Amino acid sequence: MNMKRTFLTGITMVTFACAMMTTALFSSCSSEDEQTSENQQPVELQIVSAINTRAANDAWDAGDKIGVFALKGTTQDYSNMSYSTEDGTGSFLPTAEDQTIMLPYDGSNYTIAAYYPYTASAANGTYSIDVSDQSDQKAIDLLVASPVNGINKMSPVAALEFYHKLVKIAITMKPGNGITAEQLAYMKVTISGQQTTGTCNIINNDAVVGTGDANKVITLDTSADGANSEAILIPAASTNGMVLTFSIPNAGDYTWNVNSAAKSQSFGAGNKYKYDITINKTGLDVNATIENWADGNGTENGNAI
Numbered sequence: 196m197n198m199k200r201t202f203l204t205g206i207t208m209v210t211f212a213c214a215m216m217t218t219a220l221f222s223s224c225s226s227e228d229e230q231t232s233e234n235q236q237p238v239e240l241q242i243v244s245a246i247n248t249r250a251a252n253d254a255w256d257a258g259d260k261i262g263v264f265a266l267k268g269t270t271q272d273y274s275n276m277s278y279s280t281e282d283g284t285g286s287f288l289p290t291a292e293d294q295t296i297m298l299p300y301d302g303s304n305y306t307i308a309a310y311y312p313y314t315a316s317a318a319n320g321t322y323s324i325d326v327s328d329q330s331d332q333k334a335i336d337l338l339v340a341s342p343v344n345g346i347n348k349m350s351p352v353a354a355l356e357f358y359h360k361l362v363k364i365a366i367t368m369k370p371g372n373g374i375t376a377e378q379l380a381y382m383k384v385t386i387s388g389q390q391t392t393g394t395c396n397i398i399n400n401d402a403v404v405g406t407g408d409a410n411k412v413i414t415l416d417t418s419a420d421g422a423n424s425e426a427i428l429i430p431a432a433s434t435n436g437m438v439l440t441f442s443i444p445n446a447g448d449y450t451w452n453v454n455s456a457a458k459s460q461s462f463g464a465g466n467k468y469k470y471d472i473t474i475n476k477t478g479l480d481v482n483a484t485i486e487n488w489a490d491g492n493g494t495e496n497g498n499a500i
Contacts, residue, residue, distance in 0.1 A: 237297035238348035240265065240307070242278060242287040244355040246338060256333075257283040260313035264320060264398060265296045265305045265346075271398075272305070275318045298348040305346045307353040310397045311338040320398040326361070327391040329416040329426050336427055337361055339400050359465040360395055360403050362431075366415070366424040366470045368441070373476025378446050379421030386426065386453070387412045388437040393429045402464060405429045410436075430464040441474060449479055456483040 242263065246255065259280050265273035276294045278287040289295040298305060310322055312334060326335050340355035366384065370376050390405035391413060417424040437453040451472070453459045459468055466485055473480040
């Protein structure tokens with residue numbers, strides 16, 4: 196009886212050992228399967244960004260939306276996906292699940308291109324510009340990021356730096372001899388010799404190309420008290436023929452040729468042209484300054500007309 200019990204116990208131990216080996220085998224296979232499965236999963240793109248100031252202010256606003264492209268070589272795997280910074284920190288997330296860019300599980304690289312402000316019409320990578328209406332400058336202040344290469348599932352963070360593609364002019368006005376501050380109220384300021392439409396290739400981060408009539412007149416966004424006026428314009432190789440006109444109720448029109456200032460011979464992309472103008476009954480006194488939207492770079496005196 197003892198031998199029989201011992202024999203049965205031996206069989207039981209062998210069976211148990213086999214069961215343990217089988218469990219370990221399956222566990223090992225399961226772990227390998229899980230690891231392989233994890234390695235074959237795509238990784239979500241992460242976007243952080245910086246901007247070199249903007250027309251409205253020098254930081255993102257909560258809810259600002261950008262359009263994002265992900266390219267493998269020249270092929271657009273993702274086109275014009277909508278991302279937003281909900282808290283204005285510059286960390287962008289997709290606005291909807293179907294807008295999410297996933298980086299390939301095989302580790303292949305993407306090039307990430309982006310622009311602001313988002314528009315559905317830029318799906319082909321070309322942004323259409325229209326600066327004829329200056330009432331909402333955030334809506335027309337085109338920013339394009341330098342494309343970032345080498346983004347993959349092991350390096351999923353795209354640090355995008357956005358740059359201005361258009362031109363900004365900012366005018367400070369004050370009354371001079373024979374003109375009162377009250378007379379400047381509700382003044383209208385215009386600039387002639389303008390192209391109001393253009394295009395920009397977002398994918399290649401190309402320069403803006405103006406289109407259409409180059410003799411349009413743009414009405415600047417002017418404060419009710421007539422103290423400040425500004426506009427976002429399409430870059431121009433020459434400002435010849437561009438005239439600023441200041442229409443003052445009950446006082447008349449005053450004009451100034453932009454090209455008469457040495458630093459205003461052209462309007463370069465990303466530059467901000469500042470003019471301090473004193474309006475006298477007999478004409479204008481002008482001080483002109485040019486600076487990058489981020490960094491200042493000089494000042495000069497202009498000539499009045």
